[in-house]
Amino acid sequence: DGGITQSPKYLFRKEGQNVTLSCEQNLNHDAMYWYRQDPGQGLRLIYYSQIVNDFQKGDIAEGYSVSREKKESFPLTVTSAQKNPTAFYLCASRAGAGTGELFFGEGSRLTVL
Amino acid sequence: AQTVTQSQPEMSVQEAETVTLSCTYDTSENNYYLFWYKQPPSRQMILVIRQEAYKQQNATENRFSVNFQKAAKSFSLKISDSQLGDTAMYFCASSNSGYALNFGKGTSLLVTP
Numbered sequence: 001d002g003g004i005t006q007s008p009k010y011l012f013r014k015e016g017q018n019v020t021l022s023c024e025q026n027l028n029h030d031a032m033y034w035y036r037q038d039p040g041q042g043l044r045l046i047y048y049s050q051i052v053n054d055f056q057k058g059d060i061a062e063g064y065s066v067s068r069e070k071k072e073s074f075p076l077t078v079t080s081a082q083k084n085p086t087a088f089y090l091c092a093s094r095a096g097a098g099t100g101e102l103f104f105g106e107g108s109r110l111t112v113l
Numbered sequence: 114a115q116t117v118t119q120s121q122p123e124m125s126v127q128e129a130e131t132v133t134l135s136c137t138y139d140t141s142e143n144n145y146y147l148f149w150y151k152q153p154p155s156r157q158m159i160l161v162i163r164q165e166a167y168k169q170q171n172a173t174e175n176r177f178s179v180n181f182q183k184a185a186k187s188f189s190l191k192i193s194d195s196q197l198g199d200t201a202m203y204f205c206a207s208s209n210s211g212y213a214l215n216f217g218k219g220t221s222l223l224v225t226p
Contacts, residue, residue, distance in 0.1 A: 033213050040122070042204060042218040058213065090158065100146040100208035104158035 006105035021076045023091035032074035037088040115140045119217035134190045136205030147188045153201040
């Protein structure tokens with residue numbers, strides 16, 4: 001089945017460690033996105049990529065980094081510079097600039113101890 | 114930048130009744146799209162309904178319908194014949210072509226027996 005796979009689903013890390021969240025899609029979508037979800041805050045955009053080898057910062061990019069070496073993959077690294085990394089992270093993709101609808105993965109819950 | 118406001122953090126409704134969730138947005142674009150997403154306890158984001166701004170007719174999907182008031186920049190979601198499975202967070206979102214979705218902070222809906 002086509003879809004978006006995020007891994008791991010749950011991740012625990014010590015403070016000061018970098019961690020990478022995986023996002024893979026087999027929908028042949030051009031654009032991919034990372035959102036962060038905190039209680040009462042809705043979804044906030046971290047980074048997005050509309051084509052391979054190109055990406056742009058979203059509203060809360062500080063302390064995060066991404067790469068887009070393949071169309072199918074858009075990993076997110078949460079660096080030690082991110083002051084409050086504990087959150088739920090959602091990856092999404094979109095076919096193009098048509099309807100604007102996003103398709104989401106199941107999310108990754110990161111807890112920093 | 115587009116902003117989306119959901120003024121009802123929590124709502125409840127009895128099974129089989131009708132409930133309306135409010136959403137207002139702010140955009141300077143002429144061509145944009147509006148969405149309602151549902152996030153059940155599993156945290157999987159599910160598209161409920163979509164509205165193209167250039168279409169005057171309100172979108173409907175089975176028990177879900179919207180009241181789109183373009184001049185007032187209002188986009189409310191009506192759920193008819195509420196079911197226990199409708200219990201979830203509901204997010205309103207807006208998008209202009211070629212960019213990401215902007216989300217509201219969400220409304221937590223509880224459907225009671």
